[in-house]
Each structure stands twice: as C-alpha cells, then as structure tokens.
Amino acid sequence: MTEQINKNRLGDAIRFQRKRAGLSQANLAKMSGVGNALIFNIEHGHTGVRLDAMAKILSVLNIKLELSGEFPESPIRLNDAKN
Numbered sequence: 001m002t003e004q005i006n007k008n009r010l011g012d013a014i015r016f017q018r019k020r021a022g023l024s025q026a027n028l029a030k031m032s033g034v035g036n037a038l039i040f041n042i043e044h045g046h047t048g049v050r051l052d053a054m055a056k057i058l059s060v061l062n063i064k065l066e067l068s069g070e071f072p073e074s075p076i077r078l079n080d081a082k083n
Helices: 007-020 025-032 036-043 051-060
Strands: none
Touching: 007 036, 025 036, 025 051, 036 051
C-alpha cells in the first residue's frame, strides 16, 4: 500500500522546519524566490504548487524529498516521444 502526499502534512512539515530555522514566511519566500502568498498557502494546504517552486523551498529548508516505487532503468524523456 502506498501513501499519498497529504497537503496538510507537507505544509505542517514546511512550517515546522521554517520556524526551526528561525525564518518568517517572508524570509523563506525571498530565499526561495517565490511569493509570500505561496508559502502561506502551502503551510495551510490551500494550493497546489509547481515542482520547481517546491524544490526551491525544500532546498532552503534542507528537506530531502524521496520517491519510492518502481521506476524504469532509464529516464523517460517527454521530448523524445513520437506524436
């Protein structure tokens, strides 16, 4: 059985690490290169977020995100697909 990412759990983890680092939402937003509202919304589970923005936020907070499951041996490239 796999566990889906719960937006509230992820938001809680980000809030916890942000506060642990002594950062305000505005500080984290500036350091991550995202808007203040995005940090607020993520922490409150109110929005989806682009993967690149989430990666920046997680990087600033030194949070490692791991994927589990079965994956192909070589990466699938979308631009290699034939239409």
